Amino acid sequence: MIFSGSPDKEALQGQGRDIYNLPSKEFGPDDENVIECEDVSKEFNLIGRDEKIYALKEINLKQHDEFYPIKRGEFVIIRGPSGGGKTTFLNQVGTIDTPTSGTIRLLGREVNKLSKDSYLSDLRLTTIGFVFQTFNLIATMTAYENVELPMRILAKLSEKEIKKRVRELLKSVGLQDRMDHLPSELSGGEQQRVAIARSLANSPQILLLDEPTGDLDSKSTVEVMDILLKLNNFGYNESNHIPCTMVMVTHNPDLECYAHRIIYIKDGKIEKQAINERQSPLRYEQYLHYLNSQN
Numbered sequence: 001m002i003f004s005g006s007p008d009k010e011a012l013q014g015q016g017r018d019i020y021n022l023p024s025k026e027f028g029p030d031d032e033n034v035i036e037c038e039d040v041s042k043e044f045n046l047i048g049r050d051e052k053i054y055a056l057k058e059i060n061l062k063q064h065d066e067f068y069p070i071k072r073g074e075f076v077i078i079r080g081p082s083g084g085g086k087t088t089f090l091n092q093v094g095t096i097d098t099p100t101s102g103t104i105r106l107l108g109r110e111v112n113k114l115s116k117d118s119y120l121s122d123l124r125l126t127t128i129g130f131v132f133q134t135f136n137l138i139a140t141m142t143a144y145e146n147v148e149l150p151m152r153i154l155a156k157l158s159e160k161e162i163k164k165r166v167r168e169l170l171k172s173v174g175l176q177d178r179m180d181h182l183p184s185e186l187s188g189g190e191q192q193r194v195a196i197a198r199s200l201a202n203s204p205q206i207l208l209l210d211e212p213t214g215d216l217d218s219k220s221t222v223e224v225m226d227i228l229l230k231l232n233n234f235g236y237n238e239s240n241h242i243p244c245t246m247v248m249v250t251h252n253p254d255l256e257c258y259a260h261r262i263i264y265i266k267d268g269k270i271e272k273q274a275i276n277e278r279q280s281p282l283r284y285e286q287y288l289h290y291l292n293s294q295n
């Protein structure tokens with residue numbers, strides 16, 4: 001599928017940051033490992049029943065294996081059937097939960113079933129950003145205040161730095177004119193863009209996204225995906241272009257073109273993976289035409 005004519009095209013082509021002409025990229029053993037998994041399994045005990053659910057079964061993302069670790073700057077999409085283990089995998093990588101057995105290494109820092117809560121929450125706050133399907137913005141706070149909140153919790157920046165950073169982040173998602181709006185005064189796509197800006201507040205090296213476009217119409221889906229592609233390739237700080245490593249769960253096969261690699265999880269295991277030679281954004285008008293032709 002090749003589509004052309006996205007609404008954000010001009011903005012996304014500014015300053016040599018052309019998401020429509022990205023170079024091909026191949027990740028190899030010499031690229032830095034950001035997420036490694038070794039025999040990661042997750043069982044759930046069902047309350048009141050002598051029964052277990054095996055949600056993940058010995059997931060491996062290992063150096064020199066076919067399923068290699070997620071590399072610095074890689075954009076990985078996780079797909080697979082419902083109930084296959086995608087969200088469980090993302091939750092283990094995000095340290096929201098710990099594996100029943102096996103080890104995850106995030107930038108070399110180990111996570112396993114013995115990891116202490118304080119260690120995990122520090123790792124989360126400093127290393128990982130989350131974006132969820134339902135945005136999870138605080139309803140009584142403006143876009144500005146929602147983005148500012150994680151910086152206040154981490155308490156590392158001065159007032160002046162916080163102000164500069166919130167403005168920079170909202171600008172990077174195209175919402176510099178919506179800073180004082182409450183979530184209820186924003187469209188779904190705009191709310192998700194605030195959620196993306198908030199997820200980047202503490203400069204995470206890893207961004208985890210669970211169905212970020214699941215509640216959006218096709219136009220907002222393309223807008224949000226184009227922003228993610230820009231952040232993945234060019235970073236989000238005007239003075240410091242560090243690409244953000246991203247892992248995103250989605251049911252939408254049309255979004256696979258945004259990723260470097262697509263990992264398919266089925267029955268708790270990695271079934272297969274596909275590698276794109278280069279990332280290529282959808283072109284909204286042609287995508288819409290394609291969607292209409294499918295109905």
Ligand SMILES: Nc1ncnc2c1ncn2[C@@H]1O[C@H](COP(=O)(O)OP(=O)(O)OP(=O)(O)O)[C@@H](O)[C@H]1O
Pocket residue numbers: 044045046053054055080081082083084085086087088089
């Ligand atoms: N807290 C839990 N307690 C018990 N079972 C759970 C729990 N969380 C997930 N499961 C089970 O683990 C399996 C994997 O669930 P998971 O949510 O990871 O799948 P998924 O691929 O993300 O599905 P979907 O695409 O429908 O969101 C499912 O069988 C699910 O019922």
